[in-house]
Amino acid sequence: MSPTVRQRSKxxxxxxxxxxxxxxxxxxxxxxxxxxxxxxxxxxxxxxxxPGVKLSPTxxxxxxxxxxxxxxxxxxxxxxxxxxxxxxxxxxxxxxxLPPNTKxxxxxxxxxxxxxxxxxxxxxxFSTEAHDIPKRFHPxxxxxxxxxxxxxxxxxxxxxxxxxxxxxxxASLAGAPMANAATQAKPLHVGNATRLGLEAALLAGRGMExxxxxxxxxxxxxxxSAFYSVYQPKPLSAxxxxxxxxxxxxxxxxxxxxxxxxxxxxxxxxxxxxxxxINYAGSFSPSLIRTIMLKIPVSKYINRPFPSSxxxxxxxxxxxxxxxxxxxxxxxxxxSESSIHRQELRELLDKVVVEHPEDNVANFDKMYGEVALLLxxxxxxxxxxxxxxxxxxxxLSKESLLKKFRxxxxxxxxxxxxxxIITLVDNLENLSxxxxxxxxxxxxxxxxxxxxxxxQHIPNT
Amino acid sequence: xxxxxVTGNFAKVIHGLNxxxLTDEVIQRSKxxxxxxxxxxxxxxxxxxxxxxxxxxxxxxxxxxxxxxxxxxFRLPPLYAAFxxxxxxxxxxxxxxxxxxxxxxxxxxxxxxxxxxxxxxxxxxxxxxxxxxxxxxxxxxxxxxxFSREARNIPRRFHPPAVVGTMxxxxxxxxxxxxxxxxxxxxxxxAASYAGAPLANAATQIKPLHIxxxxxxGLEAACLALQGLQGNKQILDMESGMGAFYTDYNPQTxxxxxxxxxxxxxxxxxxxxxxxxxxxxxxxxAASSVRRKLVESSESLLPIDKIEKVILKVPEVxxxxxxxPASxxxxxxxxxxxxxxxxxxGSMSVQSxxxxxxxRPALRxxxxxxxxxxxxxxxxxxxxxxxxxxxxxxxxxxxxxxxxxxxxxxxxxLEKEDLEKKFQSNVLNILxxxxxxxxxxxxxxxxxxEDCSVLSTFLSGQSASTSREAALPLSxxxxxxxxxxxxxxxxxxxxx
Numbered sequence: 003m004s005p006t007v008r009q010r011s012k013x014x015x016x017x018x019x020x021x022x023x024x025x026x027x028x029x030x031x032x033x034x035x036x037x038x039x040x041x042x043x044x045x046x047x048x049x050x051x052x053p054g055v056k057l058s059p060t061x062x063x064x065x066x067x068x069x070x071x072x073x074x075x076x077x078x079x080x081x082x083x084x085x086x087x088x089x090x091x092x093x094x095x096x097x098x099x100l101p102p103n104t105k106x107x108x109x110x111x112x113x114x115x116x117x118x119x120x121x122x123x124x125x126x127x128f129s130t131e132a133h134d135i136p137k138r139f140h141p142x143x144x145x146x147x148x149x150x151x152x153x154x155x156x157x158x159x160x161x162x163x164x165x166x167x168x169x170x171x172x173a174s175l176a177g178a179p180m181a182n183a184a185t186q187a188k189p190l191h192v193g194n195a196t197r198l199g200l201e202a203a204l205l206a207g208r209g210m211e212x213x214x215x216x217x218x219x220x221x222x223x224x225x226x227s228a229f230y231s232v233y234q235p236k237p238l239s240a241x242x243x244x245x246x247x248x249x250x251x252x253x254x255x256x257x258x259x260x261x262x263x264x265x266x267x268x269x270x271x272x273x274x275x276x277x278x279x280i281n282y283a284g285s286f287s288p289s290l291i292r293t294i295m296l297k298i299p300v301s302k303y304i305n306r307p308f309p310s311s312x313x314x315x316x317x318x319x320x321x322x323x324x325x326x327x328x329x330x331x332x333x334x335x336x337x338s339e340s341s342i343h344r345q346e347l348r349e350l351l352d353k354v355v356v357e358h359p360e361d362n363v364a365n366f367d368k369m370y371g372e373v374a375l376l377l378x379x380x381x382x383x384x385x386x387x388x389x390x391x392x393x394x395x396x397x398l399s400k401e402s403l404l405k406k407f408r409x410x411x412x413x414x415x416x417x418x419x420x421x422x423i424i425t426l427v428d429n430l431e432n433l434s435x436x437x438x439x440x441x442x443x444x445x446x447x448x449x450x451x452x453x454x455x456x457x458q459h460i461p462n463t
Numbered sequence: 464x465x466x467x468x469v470t471g472n473f474a475k476v477i478h479g480l481n482x483x484x485l486t487d488e489v490i491q492r493s494k495x496x497x498x499x500x501x502x503x504x505x506x507x508x509x510x511x512x513x514x515x516x517x518x519x520x521x522x523x524x525x526x527x528x529x530x531x532x533x534x535x536x537f538r539l540p541p542l543y544a545a546f547x548x549x550x551x552x553x554x555x556x557x558x559x560x561x562x563x564x565x566x567x568x569x570x571x572x573x574x575x576x577x578x579x580x581x582x583x584x585x586x587x588x589x590x591x592x593x594x595x596x597x598x599x600x601x602x603x604x605x606x607x608x609x610f611s612r613e614a615r616n617i618p619r620r621f622h623p624p625a626v627v628g629t630m631x632x633x634x635x636x637x638x639x640x641x642x643x644x645x646x647x648x649x650x651x652x653x654a655a656s657y658a659g660a661p662l663a664n665a666a667t668q669i670k671p672l673h674i675x676x677x678x679x680x681g682l683e684a685a686c687l688a689l690q691g692l693q694g695n696k697q698i699l700d701m702e703s704g705m706g707a708f709y710t711d712y713n714p715q716t717x718x719x720x721x722x723x724x725x726x727x728x729x730x731x732x733x734x735x736x737x738x739x740x741x742x743x744x745x746x747x748x749a750a751s752s753v754r755r756k757l758v759e760s761s762e763s764l765l766p767i768d769k770i771e772k773v774i775l776k777v778p779e780v781x782x783x784x785x786x787x788p789a790s791x792x793x794x795x796x797x798x799x800x801x802x803x804x805x806x807x808x809g810s811m812s813v814q815s816x817x818x819x820x821x822x823r824p825a826l827r828x829x830x831x832x833x834x835x836x837x838x839x840x841x842x843x844x845x846x847x848x849x850x851x852x853x854x855x856x857x858x859x860x861x862x863x864x865x866x867x868x869x870x871x872x873x874x875x876x877l878e879k880e881d882l883e884k885k886f887q888s889n890v891l892n893i894l895x896x897x898x899x900x901x902x903x904x905x906x907x908x909x910x911x912x913e914d915c916s917v918l919s920t921f922l923s924g925q926s927a928s929t930s931r932e933a934a935l936p937l938s939x940x941x942x943x944x945x946x947x948x949x950x951x952x953x954x955x956x957x958x959x
Contacts, residue, residue: 007725010732011598013882014559016906017734018568020886021557027893028554029668050507069507076503077496086500113482116493121477138707143656152477166474174625174664174673178656181704186511187653187694190687194657212669216661217469222781224620225663237472245476245484249492256499303703334506403495410502427498431490 047095048440051414059095060197060204063150066091067193071142073260073337074316075410076192079119080252080367080394081126081133081141082263087192088146089118089153092200094440096154106157108433116247118153122146123248124238125217129230135264135301135364136180143178143191144229150199151206160207170212172202173226183303184317253394255366256403259332261315264304265322266390267371268296272326275373275385282383286327288346290377294354296323297372299364308351312337323373324350529577530919533893541577545632545682548573549675553624555738555813556795557889558674561601562730562846562873563608563615563623570628570677571600571635578636578682580919590905590912592639598725600635600681604628605726606717607699611709617742617780617843618662625660625673626708632681633688640685652694652704654684659708665782666796731873733845734882737811739794740783743801745850746775749866750805753852756862761809767825769856773833775802776851776865778843787830791816802852803829813888894924 047062049055050069057065070076070087079085093114097106106114122145126132132141151172155165175198178191206212216225217235227233239245255263280286298305298319306318315321315337324347325336335341362369372386389395391402398406404424411420423442426433433439529544531537532551539547552558552569561567575596579588604627608614614623633654637647657680660673698704699714706712718724733741758765777783777798785797794800794816803826804815814820841848851865868874877885883903890899901921905912912918 006728007598010727011594011601012906012909013734014568014601014732015572015594015597015909016886016903017559017882018552018572020889021552021555021569021738028551028671069510070500070503072507072510073503075506077499086496087503090497090500109482112490112493113480113485115497116485116489117477117480119493119496120480138703140656156477156480160478162474162478165477166471169474169477170664170667171669171672174622174660174669175676177659177707179698179701179704179707181695181698181701181707182652182656185652185695186692187649187656189507190653190656190692210668210672213663213667214471215469216663219469220663220781222619222779223663223665224661226661228620228659228661228663235469237469238476240475240479245480247484247486247489249489250486253492254496256495403499407498407502410506413506424498427494430494430497 047098059099060201063091063095063200064193064197067196068189071189071192075260077254078263079254083141085119085122088142088195089150092150092154092196097437098440105435108430108436111436114153114157117156118149121152122149128235139229140178140191142195144176146195147176147199148172150196151202154200154203164206167211168203168206170216173216184314255393256398258392262317267387268319268323269326269332270387270390271371271373271385272323278383292378293376295374296356299362299369300358301364315342320354529580530923532922535924541581542679544577545574546675546679549678550671553671553674557738559732560741561732565623567601567604569674570632574632574678574682587914590909590915593915594909596635596638599638600631603634604631610714622660622662622673626658628677629654629658629681632678633684636682636685646688648696649693650685650688652698655698666793733872734877736871740796742783744869745866746802747805747811748869749850749852749864750802752864754806771855771857774853776836778841778848779837794821799833
């Protein structure tokens with residue numbers, strides 16, 4: 003460092019400290035401080051799958067949010083985002099934070115959850131950009147943060163003005179670039195969305211104020227519009243009149259295996275052509291295949307010919323198509339290190355060629371996947387998928403959804419807890435204390451059974 | 464009551480929706496979503512990324528803590544100390560400003576100081592370590608700002624400290640933590656996913672959190688990188704990386720390490736003389752000068768009733784154009800307010816923004832007579848803007864003055880005495896004199912200080928007689944080393 007640099011930087015340090023010290027007398031500092039002092043107190047919120055571990059609410063939300071998106075196995079909506087992971091962890095953590103006599107009941111919880119969903123959906127409708135697979139900012143980090151703020155504000159019964167500020171504060175905590183998708187950092191986008199939305203609501207509840215016009219379009223000084231190049235906000239229908247939730251008209255997609263949603267089309271197409279091929283050749287014989295042609299939409303971050311990590315593999319049309327062809331199914335195990343680097347798989351990947359037909363738009367409502375096997379013999383076998391099983395046009399059956407849940411939960415929880423959670427969620431509207439849902443990852447089984455048995459005495463409405 | 468803005472409308476709806484409005488379909492679908500999410504989350508607890516963040520988050524159950532500037536009564540975990548102290552630094556818009564525009568120090572210094580206190584006892588951080596890490600954090604911010612032409616002007620979309628400040632904090636903390644090259648790359652990648660806040664929250668109470676969060680999130684990114692978390696190693700190269708925050712983005716490689724040309728060497732910062740947006744400093748100097756021409760002595764009152772109008776020729780900066788500010792945050796972002804205050808009082812100070820002063824009838828009267836003009840040659844850049852204040856009297860005579868470089872700007876830096884005076888005046892009612900003098904002395908000799916924890920001790924206000932005991936840091940319990948140890952490579956291992 004040159005003397006000039008040293009001298010200047012020391013001046014900056016001195017000034018910065020002085021300014022900080024005088025700043026410690028301001029109201030905004032008081033609010034921030036009071037908020038942070040929460041963390042000196044006892045950790046109260048549970049962590050998925052870790053009985054006995056408790057963290058402070060926002061960090062529990064963060065951790066659970068990361069868990070939710072860690073394998074890209076969570077739900078996807080249209081316009082595109084992962085809505086539930088951004089709000090559920092915050093609500094669970096917040097429910098445990100509230101004192102015993104003010105615990106929200108199951109219906110309150112369900113309502114807050116839906117408020118969080120609704121806000122996310124409505125915000126995405128403000129930009130035509132949002133209808134397509136994203137390119138710049140990762141949607142959960144944009145709308146997810148505000149959804150979490152809205153949901154938590156609802157659960158905490160903040161006033162209308164406080165709800166407004168919660169949104170404004172959340173906007174300053176939103177936004178992560180797409181480049182971190184397909185890396186280990188991507189799950190943090192959902193973790194932070196849910197954590198920071200909760201934080202925004204907590205700060206608003208303590209009197210922090212932000213720009214009350216954060217969602218409005220003010221030229222020359224961007225609010226939420228900063229995250230979009232085209233932005234046209236519209237008001238929602240007034241509460242009191244019949245409100246139609248977006249979820250009514252537009253269902254969600256649930257994933258059948260842990261990879262980016264786009265992969266689900268090519269996998270179903272690959273499985274279909276695999277069957278044709280087995281009928282044709284008697285068995286799956288890769289040596290007969292000259293080229294594997296994939297017809298997919300244009301989307302850079304999911305077009306990876308040779309993924310080298312699990313995160314990349316979950317974001318690779320090529321990998322998922324080949325895994326489906328080779329194994330006849332794609333599941334958790336498909337993304338392990340050994341599976342990714344298999345010789346047979348690599349050989350198949352070498353044969354892949356990708357095409358982007360103009361009619362295949364990068365949009366989860368309109369895209370399709372096509373897998374064609376060009377054989378050495380000259381024959382061509384094709385499989386195409388417009389709507390995979392699990393998409394909102396072809397939703398998972400109750401049995402399939404439960405199967406997925408049981409399979410996932412069995413990695414960390416005993417059977418009785420698994421069934422207890424299923425029952426709790428199924429009867430959510432009748433639950434008197436929704437923090438029980440959060441506790442199920444940590445509470446001793448007996449007390450849970452007692453509560454469960456107690457529930458069964460309530461007649462079903 | 465119907466809300467007039469979309470934002471207000473959203474708030475109303477969030478607040479007003481009730482359970483009756485949930486339909487069966489919605490209930491059924493959302494319960495499916497909840498169940499699936501729980502299952503997916505439970506499964507996800509077996510992943511490596513989960514282990515890393517859980518390990519990291521457990522810090523908050525430990526006794527690891529850092530100083531809160533000006534407070535002896537309690538401490539906070541390093542992340543939150545960084546946050547809170549960062550908020551303090553930007554709380555009054557009194558902190559430094561650079562060119563291209565950002566507030567560089569507030570995003571970096573609180574994180575470094577908080578972090579320096581978190582090292583295990585036997586590892587001392589010297590003043591030179593701190594100085595170097597600080598400069599790394601400043602340099603990274605400056606270099607990133609040079610990647611976009613947009614950045615040369617006063618911002619309109621994202622608030623720069625939230626963008627480059629987060630990256631600078633990550634870089635500085637990575638330096639202090641002595642992360643290896645790969646970890647540094649990841650720290651930057653992770654930090655990018657925390658960066659960015661819209662400008663609309665400037666001039667509100669939340670703006671200071673942009674700096675607080677930049678400091679805290681950069682520190683968090685560095686800590687997560689140390690735990691082995693990985694992001695996109697080309698985060699600065701890609702349009703969908705750092706480029707997401709700009710409409711034109713052209714990253715460049717940095718100069719070679721040999722005799723490295725620091726940006727701070729070529730381009731100094733501006734230090735503010737009063738707590739308000741930098742652009743108002745030109746206005747204040749011009750207005751003070753006009754006032755001196757209007758009244759015989761500095762004690763005399765400004766003859767407001769003789770004034771017909773006040774015209775301010777300023778660059779076009781929407782968020783500093785406020786004809787009638789209603790809060791201190793708005794007043795700090797108002798050309799009009801600062802011009803009128805300076806005309807009335809002769810100079811600006813911390814007290815100018817008290818609610819009594821903001822609501823003064825004389826001020827309100829003068830504000831009504833004030834207009835802005837935006838000459839086309841007045842570009843919205845801190846390097847080239849000017850402000851002209853013209854007061855037209857009822858007798859049609861006009862008194863004007865133009866300021867092209869205010870005192871404190873990088874072209875006319877504050878003298879050492881004035882920098883110290885600002886510091887002393889700020890700190891007067893917060894710290895005892897010896898702490899105040901201690902900080903000045905420590906900073907001036909920073910490169911020779913062996914253990915910069917003395918700085919933290921002074922910052923807390925601890926008196927010299929007990930400071931020798933205080934120089935022995937609080938015994939740091941074993942589990943707090945979690946902050947500094949990397950998590951094991953195989954995810955199968957559960958960490959205690």
